[in-house]
Amino acid sequence: MTVSLLLLLMTLLNFTNDVWTLPAPGSVFMESVDMRHMLRWPPLQASCNTTLLYSVQYQGEFELEHQNGRWMEAPGCQRITLSHCDLTSDLGSDSDYNIRVRAHCGSQRSAWTKLSPPFNRRQTKLSVPKMTVTSAGDALQVSFETLPLTSTVDVTVWKKGEKLQAVVYSMPAEEEVLHIAALQEGAVYCVTAQTVLNSGFRSNSTDTQCVSIIDPDAPAWKTPTTLTVTVIITAGLLFVLFWSIVHCRPETCKTHFHKEPLPQSLRGNWDIQIPMSPQEKELCDQMVMEPNQASSQTDAALITHQED
Numbered sequence: 001m002t003v004s005l006l007l008l009l010m011t012l013l014n015f016t017n018d019v020w021t022l023p024a025p026g027s028v029f030m031e032s033v034d035m036r037h038m039l040r041w042p043p044l045q046a047s048c049n050t051t052l053l054y055s056v057q058y059q060g061e062f063e064l065e066h067q068n069g070r071w072m073e074a075p076g077c078q079r080i081t082l083s084h085c086d087l088t089s090d091l092g093s094d095s096d097y098n099i100r101v102r103a104h105c106g107s108q109r110s111a112w113t114k115l116s117p118p119f120n121r122r123q124t125k126l127s128v129p130k131m132t133v134t135s136a137g138d139a140l141q142v143s144f145e146t147l148p149l150t151s152t153v154d155v156t157v158w159k160k161g162e163k164l165q166a167v168v169y170s171m172p173a174e175e176e177v178l179h180i181a182a183l184q185e186g187a188v189y190c191v192t193a194q195t196v197l198n199s200g201f202r203s204n205s206t207d208t209q210c211v212s213i214i215d216p217d218a219p220a221w222k223t224p225t226t227l228t229v230t231v232i233i234t235a236g237l238l239f240v241l242f243w244s245i246v247h248c249r250p251e252t253c254k255t256h257f258h259k260e261p262l263p264q265s266l267r268g269n270w271d272i273q274i275p276m277s278p279q280e281k282e283l284c285d286q287m288v289m290e291p292n293q294a295s296s297q298t299d300a301a302l303i304t305h306q307e308d
Helices: 002-020 061-066 225-248 250-256 291-307
Strands: 029-033 036-040 054-059 084-086 100-107 130-136 139-143 151-159 167-172 178-181 188-197 208-212
Touching: 130 188, 130 208, 139 151, 139 188, 151 178, 167 178
Parallel strands: none
Antiparallel strands: 029 036, 036 084, 054 100, 130 139, 139 178, 151 167, 151 188, 188 208
């Protein structure tokens, strides 16, 4: 009997020494963003002849009600050197979880440090989803990066200027890309999105992104990029032309801008020359008059004059 008591006393002393020779981790907290649950604690400041190791256990509603409060060992967080533990795949329900961590140094173990208060994954913080919107023919393609597990994305789409007629599309997180077809060609459509958990908790909305629906058979110059480049090039050429004209030296301008002489019909000093027809020569016939005939003609002329 005395031997048994002695052995029991030695066992208790060894157990107490085993527990309290190594301090317990402190300031255990949960960092949960977008349904990724990371348990963290500061590295233990204790002397140890070997590497300090850590182990994590958790206890959910199922373990409490159906397994007599059993603690489950986190598979990826047993005797690890890191001071954090990813419990994303272990905390699979929306119930409250008790979580604890302790340290190991060789055969020595610390007391458990329990997370307080219990953690529920509904407490996760949702970040704004990273969204990219592109057009393909008469359709929109809305893609996302790294969406939270077990969540959905509400995508709101409307034609620019008609937000009151917006349509909301709900997409499971695992699909990552939403395809919206049969849109009006030539119109501009705007898109926003937000992540939604099963609990109804929502993230903030993304910034609005607007894109044009362009006919795939349309000429290349009608695309916004090509049109913008064309306008910039044209404006640059006009600027260079006007600058050259304003700053052009006279001798240089004469070389590049040669002045053609005006035609004769547009000159100010008109030398009008009127063509003259040649003067016709008077035709004369020689006549011979006898003295008597000449006298009679003279008298007749005098008589006529007197009557007048």
